Amino acid sequence: MAIELVCPAGSPAMLRAAVEAGADSVYCGLRDDTNARNFPGLNFSPAELAESVAWAHARGAKVLTAVNTFARAGAADRWRGSVDAAGEAGVDAVIVADLGVLAYARRAWPGLRLHLSVQAAAGSPEAIAFYAREFGVKRVVLPRVLSVGEIAALMREIEVETEAFVFGGLCVMAEGRCALSSYATGRSPNLSGVCSPPEAVTYTEEEGGAMTSRLAGLALDRYAPGEPAGYPTLCKGRFEVEGALSYLFEDPVSLNAIGLLTELRRAGVTAVKVEGRQRGKAYVARVAATFRKAIDLLERGGDPSELSAELTDLAEGGRETAGAYRKTWR
Known part of the structure; x- marks a missing residue:
């Protein structure tokens, strides 16, 4: 079949x-x-x-x-x-x-x-x-x-x-356990059916044409001028950890x-x-x-x-x- x-x-x-x-x-x-x-x-x-x-x-x-x-x-x-x-x-x-x-x-x-x-x-x-x-x-x-x-x-x-x-x-590879979104917005896929609700998402143009994406006011990523800006979710944010800037959980x-x-x-x-x-x-x-x-x-x-x-x-x-x-x- x-x-x-x-x-x-x-x-x-x-x-x-x-x-x-x-x-x-x-x-x-x-x-x-x-x-x-x-x-x-x-x-x-x-x-x-x-x-x-x-x-x-x-x-x-x-x-x-x-x-x-x-x-x-x-x-x-x-x-x-x-x-x-x-x-x-x-x-x-x-x-x-x-x-x-x-x-x-x-x-x-x-x-x-x-x-x-x-x-x-x-x-x-x-x-x-x-x-x-x-x-x-x-x-x-x-x-x-x-x-x-x-x-x-x-x-x-x-x-x-x-x-x-x-x-x-x-998504982050732990099915059914997504809680990251709820920490930032009070809503998550497993309980309310929403990951990174659109009303909590903002994009801000910075000096020099760079773009910063935010979720509930939290900066999740910064994009160079002309760089494609993805939809901001906590699991796919880019963070600086121990001096290194990277996608901490998962690449977008x-x-x-x-x-x-x-x-x-x-x-x-x-x-x-x-x-x-x-x-x-x-x-x-x-x-x-x-x-x-x-x-x-x-x-x-x-x-x-x-x-x-x-x-x-x-x-x-x-x-x-x-x-x-x-x-x-x-």
């Missing part, structure tokens, strides 16, 4: 663009903090979700709904409500990280397929077996800390599907694993996932079309790595990485 191509949808229009460009599945979230991309102007109302599911199903595509932040005490009804909205819309699966939300979904919607979010950070056979046994999870989105060899070893010991990220922005580069599709399929990966619900229609259409072409080429016995350079200009600063798949950083 061919690798499934899973693409992001930050809006109904983006969902349609992804499917028309060749996505097998799209993933999206509702317009609240129950999903980890809760930015203004993004996401779906319950009615939009239901309409989009019907549209996608008519074209043979699947819709996966992310309810992948962690429920807060006293507000759990919101997460249950998102699961209910997804179930009522007829989605093909919900992507969940929180144990309580998983338990509710299995109890209230026994026929609803459950996928384990990358936020759950399940990267061992024992952890994955726990989720499969206790909640009936059918697919695990793999943490972005595993090499291709480690994924292959993992697949020999588990009995569920796996989904691996292959393109887009990278993008994942591009199109050249590793052959190895990922050989390892046993079920689906490959593109990051970027906060991007636009043109982005998702182009990335989906390129990966569609790469997967089809792979199925014909070709080498998808020949397409690796086709998306380089979409990377942050034009710089790409194979991430942990190669583990050159260890």
